[in-house]
Amino acid sequence: xxxxxxxxxxxxxxxxxxxxxxxxxxxxxxxxxxxxxxxxxxxxxxxxxxxxxxxxxxxxxxxxxxxxxxxxxxxxxxxxxxxxxxxxxxxxxxxxxxxxxxxxxxxxxxxxxxxxxxxxxxxxxxxxxxxxxxxxxxxxxxxxxxxxxxxxxxxxxxxxxxxxxxxxxxxxxxxxxxxxxxxxxxxxxxxxxxxxxxxxxxxx
Ligand SMILES: CC(C)(COP(=O)(O)OP(=O)(O)OC[C@H]1O[C@@H](n2cnc3c(N)ncnc32)[C@H](O)[C@@H]1OP(=O)(O)O)[C@@H](O)C(=O)NCCC(=O)NCCS
Numbered sequence: 762x763x764x765x766x767x768x769x770x771x772x773x774x775x776x777x778x779x780x781x782x783x784x785x786x787x788x789x790x791x792x793x794x795x796x797x798x799x800x801x802x803x804x805x806x807x808x809x810x811x812x813x814x815x816x817x818x819x820x821x822x823x824x825x826x827x828x829x830x831x832x833x834x835x836x837x838x839x840x841x842x843x844x845x846x847x848x849x850x851x852x853x854x855x856x857x858x859x860x861x862x863x864x865x866x867x868x869x870x871x872x873x874x875x876x877x878x879x880x881x882x883x884x885x886x887x888x889x890x891x892x893x894x895x896x897x898x899x900x901x902x903x904x905x906x907x908x909x910x911x912x913x914x915x916x917x918x919x920x921x922x923x924x925x926x927x928x929x930x931x932x933x934x935x936x937x938x939x940x941x942x943x944x945x946x947x948x949x950x951x952x953x954x955x956x957x958x959x960x961x962x963x964x965x
Contacts, residue, residue, distance in 0.1 A: 762859060766818040767867045770826070774816055775804075777823040780951050785850035790963045792956035795944040796848045799936070803828050808933035810844070813868050813875070817851070817860050825851040827864040829872070830935065832881060834902055836928030843915075843923075844872055844880045845932050865892060869918065878922035879915055881930050886911035901927035 770778060779797040786794035803809050810829040817825030832845040846868070851860045869892070872880065881897065882889065894914040900923040903909055907929065917923050 762819065762863075764820055765824075765860065765863060767815050767863055768818060769811070770814060770816045774823055775801075776950075778816055778826050781823050781852045782826060782848055782850050783948070783951050783954070784853055785856075786848070787954050788957045788959055788962070792958050792962070793944075793948070793954075795939045795941075796850070797951065798944045798947045799939060800826070800828065800848060801947065802935055802938055803830065806830065806933060806935040808832070808935060813844070813871055815864055815868055817864055819855065819860075823852075824855045825849075825860045825864050827868055829868065830933045832930065832932040834881070834923075834926050834928045834930055839926075839928070841878075841926045841928075843926075843930075844877050844918075845882055846880060847882060847884070849884075861888075869916075873918045877918050879917050879926070881913075881915040883912050884914060886914070889914050889916075892916065897930065903929055905929045905931050 779800050782800050783794060783797040786796040788794070808830040810831060813829040815827055816823055827846050827849045829844055829846045831842055834841045834843055849861060849864060869880070881902065882894070884894070894916045896909060896911060897903065897913045897915050898909040900915055902915060902923070904913060915923060
């Protein structure tokens, strides 16, 4: 895709990035979605890392985004900063054309150059292993509730980046601020889309 530009987000992209995010996640995991609201509050969070986050632009249109935050692996004696990304998403009509890959590879390279040791995420267990992500049990890292599961993955950005890092993973508090009423109110800024209960969504 020769016209694809991976660049930092500008203020005048904000609405388009949020709307693209709504389209990418709508009815994917639950009826509706909250990820476009997450994008909005992430930018204001102290944990947000603007220097690593990027958008994908194709022929003047925003077609993807990846946003990074600081998170921590904590045990009795140490607290180690690591990276988390999310949302990572691509406009539905442009998916499977390498845009997700371009966003991921460009920013992982930047993160390496900036000296970050590792990325830990909750993500699609089928998608991320191709980039080298492994489940966190391989590194002696659990969720803050002492759990491990396929969607909980990590990658070392430098050799042995997680070798001496064990403990529980704490992501930014901003991920806990997805209050339903606030998401509903925020969603009114965007074109209406119908909420549907679909097969393949998360069960609660
Ligand atoms: C997941 C996502 C970011 C990937 O970006 P993309 O530009 O569509 O993907 P790419 O073109 O870089 O990669 C395509 C490959 O990824 C695979 N892939 C895409 N989405 C996938 C998913 N959700 N699960 C597993 N594999 C997936 C495709 O099958 C394709 O595989 P192939 O190369 O073996 O044919 C994008 O599809 C998206 O926004 N999905 C909806 C939101 C989402 O799920 N975000 C990730 C949350 S963790």
